[in-house]
Amino acid sequence: MSRRCLWIEIALVLGLSLGTSALYSIIGIAVRVGRDEPLSEQTATLNRAASSVEWADFAYQILGIVQSLVPVALVLFLLYRATKPRFGALGLDATRPVRDGVQGFGLAALIGIPGLGVYFVGRELDLTVSVVPTALGTYWWTVPMLLLLALRAGLVEEVIAVGYLFARLRELAVPLWAIIVAQALLRGTYHLYQGFGAFIGNIAMGLIFGAIYARTGRLAPLIVGHTLIDAVAFVGYPVAVELYPEILG
Numbered sequence: 638m639s640r641r642c643l644w645i646e647i648a649l650v651l652g653l654s655l656g657t658s659a660l661y662s663i664i665g666i667a668v669r670v671g672r673d674e675p676l677s678e679q680t681a682t683l684n685r686a687a688s689s690v691e692w693a694d695f696a697y698q699i700l701g702i703v704q705s706l707v708p709v710a711l712v713l714f715l716l717y718r719a720t721k722p723r724f725g726a727l728g729l730d731a732t733r734p735v736r737d738g739v740q741g742f743g744l745a746a747l748i749g750i751p752g753l754g755v756y757f758v759g760r761e762l763d764l765t766v767s768v769v770p771t772a773l774g775t776y777w778w779t780v781p782m783l784l785l786l787a788l789r790a791g792l793v794e795e796v797i798a799v800g801y802l803f804a805r806l807r808e809l810a811v812p813l814w815a816i817i818v819a820q821a822l823l824r825g826t827y828h829l830y831q832g833f834g835a836f837i838g839n840i841a842m843g844l845i846f847g848a849i850y851a852r853t854g855r856l857a858p859l860i861v862g863h864t865l866i867d868a869v870a871f872v873g874y875p876v877a878v879e880l881y882p883e884i885l886g
Contacts, residue, residue, distance in 0.1 A: 640809060646715070647805050651823075654708035654797050658827040665830035669766065676832045677763045684771040684786055684871060691776055698773075698782050702789050709792050712801040727800045728855030741861025744849070748842050749866045755841075759834020766832045770870045783871040791864035798824055799846060800856045817847035 638646075651657070669679055687697035716727065728737075759765030773779050798820045806816045821843025828839040846859050 638808075643805055643809055647802070650708060650712055650715075650797065650801065653711070654705075654793065655823060655827050659823060659829075662827050662830040666832070666836075669830070669832070675763045676766050677760045679766040680769055681766045681831050682769040682772045684773055684783065686773050691774065694774065695776070695778055695782070698786075702785055705789055705793055709796045712797055716801065716804055727796075727804070728850075728853065728857055729800075733855075734857075737855060737857040738861055740855075740858035741865060744846075744858060744862030745865035745869075748845065748862065749869065752838055752842070752866070755834055755838040759832060759838070762834070764832050765834030768831055768835075770867075780872055784868055787867035787871050788864050790867045791860045791862075794824065795846070795856055795859040795863055798843070799850050799859060803847075803850060813851055817844060817851060820847050 648656075669676060672679065686694050687701070688694040756765060756768070760767065771783055773782065802820050802823075803816055806819070807813075811819075821840045824843035825836045825838075825840035828835045846863075850856065850859060
């Protein structure tokens with residue numbers, strides 16, 4: 638594939654997924670900064686109810702997950718045709734599930750615990766909005782849905798921002814350091830709607846994840862780690878609100 642076609646393909650993939658999210662996020666933070674109240678007094682809700690009717694909310698949530706995973710399926714299809722040994726080139730095979738899982742847990746601890754500190758410091762410095770991980774109704778399917786939403790985030794962000802961009806930018810002979818920085822900046826930008834603290838924190842996460850992927854070539858631990866971080870945040874949030882209402886309520 639020519640260099641021109643590769644750049645067009647990258648633009649189209651990002652336009653269908655994280656690139657558009659980044660543009661929305663830039664507009665979102667511009668609106669927030671223009672408000673009278675400081676960022677620390679504003680709220681961003683990550684997982685909202687889509688309907689007051691239970692079955693409709695369930696259906697909308699499932700459709701939203703499926704729709705957002707279509708770009709993931711697209712990039713896997715594009716890379717599947719171009720790489721050998723197919724998904725093994727991305728580190729998405731089943732050759733070392735235990736090691737990938739252990740490394741994923743380690744990444745979740747490495748990123749998640751300091752991430753909480755960055756969040757609270759950002760709130761104190763008026764750089765970060767109050768993030769509400771979920772505002773879904775309490776139904777029998779709420780926890781499984783939140784876990785699916787966490788898995789969706791792990792797949793979308795790591796497969797596209799890391800696996801896909803690394804593969805295509807390497808084909809374009811972009812220096813490795815520039816690839817790591819570019820995907821980290823993209824990660825920070827589509828989280829910018831949460832405030833400047835989240836922007837900086839996610840850039841740091843992107844640099845760490847990018848460096849690890851550049852060294853190991855394994856995408857599976859990144860997906861596991863990202864999914865665990867979001868799963869703890871999404872599912873643990875209601876419990877945390879009850880325990881620490883003065884902070885999270």
